[in-house]
Amino acid sequence: MDWSSDEDSIYTMINKPRGIASIVYMTDDDPKYGEKNRQWLKEMWEGLDFQVIEVNNPNKDELTHHLEHWKSEIGRSPSKHDCFSFSFIGHGGIKNGEEYFLLRNQEEYKFIDLYAKFSAPLCPGLAGKPKLFILQACRGAQNGISVELFTSASPSSIATDMSDYFILQPCFIGYKSYFNSQNGQSPFIETVKDVFLGEYRDNDVQTMATNITRKISNNTPLLKDGKSQTTTITTTLRKALYFDGIRGGILPRFKSIHLGASNNVKKSKDNRKTFKDDTTSNKVDTKKVNADEKDFLCKCGLQAKQRLSKQDDENKGRVFYRCSKSKGMQCDFIHWGNKLMCKCSTPALKLVTSKGGNKGRVFFQCSNTHKNCRFFRWEDSILE
Structure with a gap:
């Protein structure tokens, strides 16, 4: 790219x-x-x-x-x-x-x-x-x-x-x-x-x-x-403006490395090391996930926000969807999903930075090597 x-x-x-x-x-x-x-x-x-x-x-x-x-x-x-x-x-x-x-x-x-x-x-x-x-x-x-x-x-x-x-x-x-x-x-x-x-x-x-x-x-x-x-x-903006600070020059300087055990590593087409996803061994129908989960609206009528559960139970690491309003103003909408999806309806790639001030920080990005949709999120920004 x-x-x-x-x-x-x-x-x-x-x-x-x-x-x-x-x-x-x-x-x-x-x-x-x-x-x-x-x-x-x-x-x-x-x-x-x-x-x-x-x-x-x-x-x-x-x-x-x-x-x-x-x-x-x-x-x-x-x-x-x-x-x-x-x-x-x-x-x-x-x-x-x-x-x-x-x-x-x-x-x-x-x-x-x-x-x-x-x-x-x-x-x-x-x-x-x-x-x-x-x-x-x-x-x-x-x-x-x-x-x-x-x-x-x-x-x-x-x-x-x-x-x-x-x-x-x-x-x-x-x-x-x-x-x-x-x-x-x-x-x-x-x-x-x-x-x-x-x-x-x-x-x-x-x-x-x-x-x-x-x-x-x-x-x-x-x-x-x-x-x-x-x-x-x-x-009169001359460029795209994103508030998340990711697309404005940080991501190009990342070098992705593997997080899991050596027997779980596989190489993608662009030579990046990625997870072999052992947590969802059953294949996920991405079209069904996209239709059923990606565009949820909460009770406020807003697009629900994708989160990862960090609770120490059977749902740990599982994606769920909830109201995108700030705490204290959220409705009680919640829906559990399977795994984090990027914008092009592909399961997101989980990686970690190896250099700079964010060394060791986990992030997700698009895994579609043919048509990258520029999806990027820090893991700690979506953990609930």
Whole structure:
């Protein structure tokens, strides 16, 4: 496999923390509209290995100082920051064709001024690196409506001044964004959190954003209230962005070695040492496994997460599927499977690293030598 081409087309995400996640939330009008959504964002960014910095109710000068401070921090040690994210929870609008969000004392802060601060010339520490913006704010005063559908069956190596941006907003330009009037919760923020935390080990940011757009457009509570919302994606990313830190340059440097007894070793076509699987001597029908197990939905309607049991009983090392939400918010869905499957419905290969800071760490990757689907997971990241 030509790993060099992957490194050229995928952002490097190897640092811990990945970078700064700034969360700005406004609670002047009503505290309930910021608190729960702030908690969701904090849980999400921490779960994705970002250093979270929170700012409550800043005015324009305070926000400018905050942004300039972290720009300077990144500039002093750019190699420690793979990414930057900025999240906002509050109100916004559009005036004379320019979008803005509202800070303390109703001060307006233009979106374009925010983006420009992190352009390559003004923030060289982030040049060529992804910059993510999740902005929970109205973009106008128009209400969205829903309709019933009747349907029939060479990435560049040069970073331009405004490249490597990814902006996710809850509504189309000119439209309102909605909160739950009873508890202040944002369906947009909740969906972003659930999808990012539930899918980041398998999907890139663009794929997850598409899934967020679909889920928001099908949001049942909004539709029952006669409302609709169309999440908007604006991107100048030049590469695929994965939060799991695997596809961004770590995997190519691994050398896989055998974990079991010598009489269990066999050679694959690409000369890697692998397990001879003695724990499932009966052949597994991969098509049946894929159909029956791979796409389970939990009771929340989310794709269930694949885990390995580490309990010291007859199920030790066995795959099971459960709700992908964080602890304390999970439903009680659980389903037991047979063995870990990669994206192309092939039993995953179990290997161990032999060099570097992850020496001795066990991982799984795709075993299909003809069509590798890039599946990769650390064993300790999926152990329950």
